[in-house]
Amino acid sequence: MDTYWPIVAVAVVIVGLSYGVPLFLREYFPWWSLRDQRLAKPTVTTKSYKGRTALITGANGAFGSRASKIFAHREVETLVLVDVRDCTPLKKEIEDELKEAGKPVPNILVWTVDLMSYADCQELGRKAKELKHLDHMLMTAGILAFNRRESPDGWETSIHVNYISGALLALLFLPKLKSSPGNPNPPVLTFVTTFGIYPSSFTMGVPKQGSYLKKMSTSKDGLEQGHQYGRSKALLLYFARELAERVSAAAADKGMPKVTINSTDPGSAWTGLTQPNQDKLIPRLIMNLGARDPQICATALVNGVSAPATGHGKIMMDFTTAPYPPFMERKSGRMAQQRVWDETRSVLEAKVPETKAVFEMLDAA
Template sequence: MVTAWVIAAIAGVIALLAYGIPLFLAEYFPWQSLRDQRLGKPTVTTKSYDGRTVLITGANGAFGSRAASIFALRDVDTLILVDVMDCGGVKAQIEAELTKLKQKTPTILIWQIDMMTFAGCQELGKKARGLKKLDHVLLTAGILSFARRESPEGWETSVQVNFLSTALIGLLLLPLLKSSPGNPNPPVLTFVTTFGIYPSSFTMGMPKSGSYLKRLSNNRDGMEQAHQYGRSKGLLLYFARELASRVSAAQAKGVLRNVTVNSADPGSAWTPLTNPNQAKLIPRLIMNFGARDPQICATALVNGVSASADAHGKIMQDFATATCSYPPFMVRKSGRAAQARVWAETRSEFETKVPEVKAVFEMLDV
């Protein structure tokens, strides 16, 4: 009998090692993808952006500023730098670089935005209505908050900036997207996603009743706040996938011009945003395992927002084993239910506080 128990225990351990751990890692920490992304070396796939207009949020950040420079070096016509901070320094750096290379300087507009409020996003939408064309929108703006705070709108700040405000900007700019004559592809709206969604997913369970968004926003300092960046990005990915699906339906009905909506994963890098993780052992080890040069991350984002129509609804990645697939928890039936709930609750919040977005939702209801 003892021998049988020992054999059973050994068999259980073997099963756990052979099946349980790989399943756990695939769900919460697919390290092979992180490794392959670190080794990825993407190059810019579009030779020229001549005549096109590009808008970048988070343009003062490590990825956004480098992406702006990539577009400028490839003959973009108009570059709109959007950030909570003044992007005058980014503009000056780009102009100096182009002057040194004796290249034409694009029209560079600097728009400041308060992404802690819906009013700040509305102001951006008003400014964008004056644009004659809008080929590429790259939404890189985001925050990494280690202490819980609330925005003036009453949401935890990561949920406010990384999800709600970014989603709202996407909705406000969607009807304005229009390719320039020299652009052979539909205009592209790109949200930024992250590997951090995977380890954060186990804290994203949906409540049986009450607001799902409020449950994730009404978090506590500690473990929940440590996962708040990934959770807010998980909400954004739900939203982006639902938006892409609805855009497809609206286009099929002829109520919306052809637009590509996707998400792009730039990978991780040590930047002013992530540097506080240097003092935290586990986050530092994970970052060191996957981190790559910010210029490579920016290149991946530029390629994502320059994609052709077949990238619609996909996650754009740049490394050899990338499958453009969604995380396992989003693929299951429960993930589809969570996505519908995120969309409905987000719509309710926006239509209550941002009246002009109601028309966009109605257009997407077909």
């Protein structure tokens, strides 16, 4: 009998490797997604944005600046550049490029915003009244914080900038989104998502008591802080999916104008934001597995924020759509999503009272 135990043990190991490893990878590290992005070379699907208005947050960034130029070179009528840093040099660069190419120069607006300031976000929402139309809103603004810092409001900075302010701007701009006469599709609001959600997901458990957002905002330097970018983007993906579902319900039950809400995964690239990963072995290896030209990443984002109504509520990625992470599709993920929405509502209604009307508009009929 004893001679059978080694055989049984080997069989258990084989079964574990055959089923356990693929399951683990699917949950925490679907490397084939990075591989496919590295090999993909999407091109801009919209030939002309003539007569339309596009707004890009994080416009000075590697992706935002390139996305801005894509819109500008395809006849966009009004281009709104938004960043914490002054985008005037980028505006001049775009104008010079277009003049040299003999192309029309759009009306380029430069707006600044500190995403750790509720007042700045409110002011940005008020500026939107200047726009007759807003066809495309691409939200690339974000930070990657390797050391824990807190915003003036007491949130870990990744949570505040990438999540809370991202959700806030979406709510403030939602009533302003309106397609121009020449745009056959509903206006599009696009959040930026990331592969980093997957390895961060094992830290996304919901506490039985206390604030979920506060738990996500609590981190220590080192491995835990290294997950903050992914955690903040996971919260944003929860919010984006809930927002898309509520926008659909409001359009059907309350006659709210149709708006396409989606998230787009641009893939990874070596940029000023990710450069610190060069000094970290595991992050560097992961980055190298999927890193591609920032121009391709920007192209993917522009295609995402140009998606037709069929892209509503989906994750856009190059030539197709991507599934939501497994932990978000389970019952526990749906419960977490509702909690994220409710807690975010409580925070924002207290800090930015004008969001209350938007939340009420999005309440189930």
